[in-house]
Amino acid sequence: MSKITTTTRLLLRPLTTRPIIPSTPRHFTTTLPKMSPSTLPTPASCYADFCLIPIGTPTPSVAKEVASVQSLIRDSGIKHTMHSAGTTLEGSWDDVFRVIGQAHSLVHQSGIVRVQTSLRVGTRTDKKQTAEEKVKRVEDILAAGQQ
Amino acid sequence: MSKITTTTRLLLRPLTTRPIIPSTPRHFTTTLPKMSPSTLPTPASCYADFCLIPIGTPTPSVAKEVASVQSLIRDSGIKHTMHSAGTTLEGSWDDVFRVIGQAHSLVHQSGIVRVQTSLRVGTRTDKKQTAEEKVKRVEDILAAGQQ
Amino acid sequence: MSKITTTTRLLLRPLTTRPIIPSTPRHFTTTLPKMSPSTLPTPASCYADFCLIPIGTPTPSVAKEVASVQSLIRDSGIKHTMHSAGTTLEGSWDDVFRVIGQAHSLVHQSGIVRVQTSLRVGTRTDKKQTAEEKVKRVEDILAAGQQ
Amino acid sequence: MSKITTTTRLLLRPLTTRPIIPSTPRHFTTTLPKMSPSTLPTPASCYADFCLIPIGTPTPSVAKEVASVQSLIRDSGIKHTMHSAGTTLEGSWDDVFRVIGQAHSLVHQSGIVRVQTSLRVGTRTDKKQTAEEKVKRVEDILAAGQQ
Numbered sequence: 001m002s003k004i005t006t007t008t009r010l011l012l013r014p015l016t017t018r019p020i021i022p023s024t025p026r027h028f029t030t031t032l033p034k035m036s037p038s039t040l041p042t043p044a045s046c047y048a049d050f051c052l053i054p055i056g057t058p059t060p061s062v063a064k065e066v067a068s069v070q071s072l073i074r075d076s077g078i079k080h081t082m083h084s085a086g087t088t089l090e091g092s093w094d095d096v097f098r099v100i101g102q103a104h105s106l107v108h109q110s111g112i113v114r115v116q117t118s119l120r121v122g123t124r125t126d127k128k129q130t131a132e133e134k135v136k137r138v139e140d141i142l143a144a145g146q147q
Numbered sequence: 148m149s150k151i152t153t154t155t156r157l158l159l160r161p162l163t164t165r166p167i168i169p170s171t172p173r174h175f176t177t178t179l180p181k182m183s184p185s186t187l188p189t190p191a192s193c194y195a196d197f198c199l200i201p202i203g204t205p206t207p208s209v210a211k212e213v214a215s216v217q218s219l220i221r222d223s224g225i226k227h228t229m230h231s232a233g234t235t236l237e238g239s240w241d242d243v244f245r246v247i248g249q250a251h252s253l254v255h256q257s258g259i260v261r262v263q264t265s266l267r268v269g270t271r272t273d274k275k276q277t278a279e280e281k282v283k284r285v286e287d288i289l290a291a292g293q294q
Numbered sequence: 295m296s297k298i299t300t301t302t303r304l305l306l307r308p309l310t311t312r313p314i315i316p317s318t319p320r321h322f323t324t325t326l327p328k329m330s331p332s333t334l335p336t337p338a339s340c341y342a343d344f345c346l347i348p349i350g351t352p353t354p355s356v357a358k359e360v361a362s363v364q365s366l367i368r369d370s371g372i373k374h375t376m377h378s379a380g381t382t383l384e385g386s387w388d389d390v391f392r393v394i395g396q397a398h399s400l401v402h403q404s405g406i407v408r409v410q411t412s413l414r415v416g417t418r419t420d421k422k423q424t425a426e427e428k429v430k431r432v433e434d435i436l437a438a439g440q441q
Numbered sequence: 442m443s444k445i446t447t448t449t450r451l452l453l454r455p456l457t458t459r460p461i462i463p464s465t466p467r468h469f470t471t472t473l474p475k476m477s478p479s480t481l482p483t484p485a486s487c488y489a490d491f492c493l494i495p496i497g498t499p500t501p502s503v504a505k506e507v508a509s510v511q512s513l514i515r516d517s518g519i520k521h522t523m524h525s526a527g528t529t530l531e532g533s534w535d536d537v538f539r540v541i542g543q544a545h546s547l548v549h550q551s552g553i554v555r556v557q558t559s560l561r562v563g564t565r566t567d568k569k570q571t572a573e574e575k576v577k578r579v580e581d582i583l584a585a586g587q588q
Contacts, residue, residue: 040219042248043255049379051343051414053494053557056501060420060555063428067435072187082432083377084425085343085414093251097244101189104240104270108190113273114501116494118414118559119266120345120379123251126260126354131378134357138376141361196492196526198561200347200410207350207408207567210575214582229579230524231572232490232561261354263347265412265561267492267526273501278525281504285523288508334513336542337549366481387545391538395483398534398564402484407567413560417545420554 042093043123047131050119051086052103054112065112069103076102081131086119088131093123189240190270194278197266198233199250201259212259216250223249228278233266235278240270336387337417341425344413345380346397348406359406363397370396375425380413382425387417483534484564488572491560492527493544495553506553510544517543522572527560529572534564 054065070087073080076099079090089096104115129137201212217234220227223246226237236243251262276284348359364381367374370393373384383390398409423431495506511528514521517540520531530537545556570578 040249040252042245043251046248046251047379049345051557053496055494055496055498055503057497058499060418060497060553062496063431063435067432067439070432070436071439081378082429083382084375084428085341085382085416086379088377088379093244093248097240097248098189101193101240101244102187104190104193105187108270108272112501114269114271116267116269116492116559118557119268120263120412121266122261122263122379123255124261124354125255134378135376137357138361138364141357142364145361145365194526198410198490200349202347202349202356203351203354204349205352207406207565209349210578210582214579214586217579217583218586228525229576230529231522231575232488232529232563233526235524235526259354263345263412265410267559269526271501281525282523284504285508285511288504289511292508292512334543334546336539337545340542340545387538387542391534391542392483395487395534395538396481398484398487398562399481402564402566408563408565410561410563413562414557415560416555416557417549418555419549 044092045090045128046093046096046121046123047088047090048096048100048119048121049086049088050100050117052100052107052115052117054107055114055116057112065107065110068106068110072103072106073099079131090131096121191239192237192275193240193243193268193270194235194237195243195247195266195268196233196235197247197264199247199254199262199264201254202261202263204259212254212257215253215257219250219253220246226278237278243268338386339384339422340387340390340415340417341382341384342390342394342413342415343380343382344394344411346394346401346409346411348401349408349410351406359401359404362400362404366397366400367393373425384425390415485533486531486569487534487537487562487564488529488531489537489541489560489562490527490529491541491558493541493548493556493558495548496555496557498553506548506551509547509551513544513547514540520572531572537562 052066052069054062057065070082073087073089076095078095078099081088089099100117100119104117107115199213199216201209204212217229220234220236223242225242225246228235236246247264247266251264254262346360346363348356351359364376367381367383370389372389372393375382383393394411394413398411401409493507493510495503498506511523514528514530517536519536519540522529530540541558541560545558548556
């Protein structure tokens with residue numbers, strides 16, 4: 001899975017002074033490659049589940065702000081699923097985090113001076129798996145166990 | 148509290164067709180402004196506390212990956228503080244999320260096919276407050292209570 | 295982090311020396327009440343959205359572990375909703391966190407030595423609102439805006 | 442690594458109908474054990490990093506609430522470290538989540554009707570590692586890489 005050639009790997013200053021063991025199982029290097037941050041890309045795809053909270057609102061209800069953010073996301077064209085505890089986005093890293101940043105700006109523009117978002121974001125390089133497929137995979141295992 | 152002037156507010160297409168009630172307490176609009184996502188900026192500054200987890204690693208220790216990510220962050224020039232449960236970054240929204248995305252890419256390049264990050268990110272428009280100031284503010288309140 | 299000596303701790307006075315102003319708007323006290331932790335109850339109800347990650351698994355797929363945890367939750371009788379980025383539980387604080395703790399134990403028992411969970415948990419005292427009602431409330435606001 | 446004996450394993454109803462392959466690497470079972478939730482313990486130790494947010498506060502500053510929660514935690518006797526983006530607790534699962542639940546109750550008692558906490562919690566069964574040791578381990582790797 002590693003995209004690093006042996007040549008490149010040798011050119012990188014290792015994090016530890018221990019020699020790189022060539023027979024590391026499953027192509028894990030004993031040290032991670034070091035590259036200049038400016039050349040590293042952000043992931044081409046990710047999923048991010050987030051929950052945005054306006055702080056210092058006059059009432060405890062934040063449904064209006066959530067609706068506004070949902071509207072922004074819908075207009076962005078990014079694949080999204082709202083659930084009771086957040087919204088899951090699927091798209092490129094840059095698109096996903098641009099729209100979440102814009103969501104903060106949108107809520108600030110309505111007069112709320114402080115916004116906090118809790119999120120979990122995942123990336124994988126071995127396969128593409130949609131949100132639906134992830135849920136179905138677990139449900140299939142559960143169903144098989146009940147036979 | 149609202150930074151939106153009446154003039155600006157009228158130019159924004161409201162989310163609902165209900166009229167904006169001018170006597171809303173503390174100048175919160177009854178609906179949030181709607182703008183095209185392409186024109187909304189991401190926040191100029193934010194803090195983000197994140198914890199990156201490589202999934203499917205041969206051993207339960209992830210210190211090497213964490214060290215590699217720390218090295219990436221240090222090289223990025225973004226202000227950062229490592230603690231036992233994550234790392235806090237302070238910078239522009241775009242800079243902060245670019246480097247976290249690059250951290251995912253870096254770990255993927257070492258052969259780990261799946262990476263998940265848990266994070267909380269905050270933005271505020273009323274004042275600048277560094278990480279140190281936030282901690283000091285709480286400690287001051289605690290100290291005052293002990294006099 | 296704590297700089298408090300045992301002696302100082304015993305001398306703790308209230309957080310501020312200012313008197314509680316009775317006319318504080320909306321019943322906010324200027325200082326928070328201080329009670330012995332042993333007498334404070336945990337919340338009678340909460341919702342918690344969590345995502346459990348086994349660390350150090352031989353493969354990047356964690357669907358089997360997620361299925362096992364789903365099975366545990368189902369057997370617990372706690373109201374739950376699985377989505378692509380986690381599972382939302384609704385119940386008393388103690389019940390919800392007992393089952394999440396048991397989920398960690400369950401995964402450990404299968405031989406995985408390290409487990410991390412990312413979660414967001416909310417409590418409110420003004421009203422009961424189910425997961426379905428929260429989503430519907432936002433959808434209603436969105437629908438109203440499209441008329 | 443697995444604590445499950447072969448005998449016990451066979452007595453557990455497997456989640457899938459596929460046979461358990463005895464030569465699974467590193468003693469991972471192909472299916473997780475299924476036990477009644479009532480008999481499963483919660484973990485004896487964990488670390489939890491959390492950030493509590495009061496919602497619907499009159500001002501965007503939440504330092505007073507954070508200070509009050511810090512005071513509660515200090516009185517609980519649980520090992521804790523405050524940083525700019527949260528507080529890390531170390532203790533038994535039950536102790537840690539009891540005090541976080543009590544923190545919600547404490548903030549509610551001050552008149553705030555809605556509280557949300559974002560947290561990440563980790564457990565491991567292979568070794569004890571304090572917060573300080575985790576940070577030191579990463580710093581040692583970084584230092585070794587700079588020689």
